[in-house]
Amino acid sequence: GQQLNQSPQSMFIQEGEDVSMNCTSSSIFNTWLWYKQEPGEGPVLLIALYKAGELTSNGRLTAQFGITRKDSFLNISASIPSDVGIYFCAGRLGNTPLVFGKGTRLSVIA
């Protein structure tokens, strides 16, 4: 099925570093969501964005809804070991189910 382009696929960073990942789509969306999945668990919603240009923070996490409505990014500042996991972006337009990216696997080296 349709998927978003999410990058990078994986990241290895040192504890304390900032992280940035993004998603792009060939079509416009009116909703962008960012989820985190830890081993053996289902994805958990981190941030939801509903308006082009919207910038939203949740603790050390910041996400933006791109002005073109075709992209979104997620930043994590001052990473810590518990940030390890797979981060998924998801988007949708109108009355359709979410489309998910393939995920960014984050590893944090203490």
Added chain:
Amino acid sequence: GAGVSQSPSNKVTEKGKDVELRCDPISGHTALYWYRQRLGQGLEFLIYFQGNSAPDKSGLPSDRFSAERTGESVSTLTIQRTQQEDSAVYLCASSLALGLAGGTDTQYFGPGTRLTVL
């Protein structure tokens, strides 16, 4: 609890057997979704329900897959004559509504059922 629950958490079956996976959504959520996640992969959308109806079944991988929902609550995903390529984690999610703005379509996921077909 208040979240989405799924059962069983793990299922090991032999090739050719049928399996049934269950999802209990958050109470009051009218929309329910099933996804498949193969090892190390992203989420593959299978089917969604608005109430007890599934408007689009085209995401189901084959006619061996079927799903139903009753009472705008519990949903079951059935896989008949399982094959080894069916091995994956099957995730269920629910949302307050579908297609409305303001967060009502935000999906909340269950922990998944890990299916292993030998």
